[in-house]
Amino acid sequence: IQLTQSPSSLSASVGDRVTITCRASEGINSFLAWFQQHPGKPPKLLIYAASILHTGVPARFSGSGSGTDFTLTIRSLEPEDFATYYCQQFNDYPRTFGGGTKVEI
Amino acid sequence: QVQLLQSGADVKKPGSSVKVSCKASGGTFDTFSNYAFTWVRQAPGQGLEWMGEIVPVFGTTKYAPELQGRVTITADESTSTAYMELSSLRSDDTAVYYCARGGDLSYWGQGTLLTVTA
Numbered sequence: 001i002q003l004t005q006s007p008s009s010l011s012a013s014v015g016d017r018v019t020i021t022c023r024a025s026e027g028i029n030s031f032l033a034w035f036q037q038h039p040g041k042p043p044k045l046l047i048y049a050a051s052i053l054h055t056g057v058p059a060r061f062s063g064s065g066s067g068t069d070f071t072l073t074i075r076s077l078e079p080e081d082f083a084t085y086y087c088q089q090f091n092d093y094p095r096t097f098g099g100g101t102k103v104e105i
Numbered sequence: 106q107v108q109l110l111q112s113g114a115d116v117k118k119p120g121s122s123v124k125v126s127c128k129a130s131g132g133t134f135d136t137f138s139n140y141a142f143t144w145v146r147q148a149p150g151q152g153l154e155w156m157g158e159i160v161p162v163f164g165t166t167k168y169a170p171e172l173q174g175r176v177t178i179t180a181d182e183s184t185s186t187a188y189m190e191l192s193s194l195r196s197d198d199t200a201v202y203y204c205a206r207g208g209d210l211s212y213w214g215q216g217t218l219l220t221v222t223a
Contacts, residue, residue: 033209035153042203042213043145043153054211086153090208094169095143097153 001025001089005098012103018074020101022065022087030066031091037100038083046085047072077103107132109204109214116220122192125217127204129185137185138162140207144178144189146200147216154200159187194221 002025012018022032030050035043045054047063050070060075074081082105087098112126125144129137143158157168161180168176177190187204199221206212 035210037153042205042216043210044213045209045211048209048211054209088153088155088210093167095155095158097145097155100152 001028001092001096003087003089003096003098005085005087005101007101008099009102009104011105012077013105014077014079016077018077018081018103020072020085020103022070022072022098024068024070024089024091027067028089028091031089032063032065032070033088033090034061034063034072035086035088036081036083037086043086048090074103107136107206107212109206109212111202111204111214111217114218114220116222117194119194119196119221119223121194122190123194123219124188124190125202125204125219127187127189127214129187129206137180138182142178142180142187143205143210144176144187145203145205145210147203148197148200151200156189156202161187191219196221 004023006021032050034047037043046057051063062073064071084100084102086100108131110128117123138161141158141160144156146154157178159166159178159180175192180187201216201218203216204214
């Protein structure tokens with residue numbers, strides 16, 4: 001299953017609303033997770049099952065979608081949100097990641 | 106608090122093998138056996154690549170097709186340690202290798218840099 005993220009990068013400012021999309025090549029129900037990665041650090045789980053916020057993740061992050069189309073929304077960007085974001089599908093093996101979206105200042 | 110501690114950076118020659126470890130600790134009750142342990146790698150400046158996983162209590166494994174035959178994931182329940190062995194190393198295997206716990210990859214190791222160079 002291929003996951004296509006868009007855009008591959010974006011420029012935004014603190015306080016902006018940001019939306020990242022992830023499209024699956026076939027239906028994956030809601031078996032999708034979103035991760036955030038800062039340079040030199042391991043990824044961190046933000047959202048699983050498409051829309052469930054992981055423990056400790058700020059409420060400005062939200063996820064939606066099912067089937068083939070998914071979105072990650074950051075309601076109001078904070079300085080620590082500038083990072084790369086990845087989606088991953090858990091519907092089938094092999095698990096696959098999207099190509100990533102870099103959110104830059 | 107669950108922690109995954111990976112083995113240190115390594116330098117290997119093309120054609121050789123490497124074995125990276127990932128030791129789980131902390132948390133409550135069972136931190137290891139009943140969870141899937143996944144290996145993910147990231148080449149310099151590139152995205153995340155799923156390599157495979159193991160569920161220690163069952164010993165079942167799944168691998169990425171492009172790595173099948175070169176990668177072996179094992180687990181030692183007595184030491185709560187998962188291992189990833191990669192053979193016939195090539196220069197494009199140079200990457201940071203991560204282990205992660207759970208079907209949702211909710212906990213990650215710190216990463217292990219593998220450099221493959223002649």
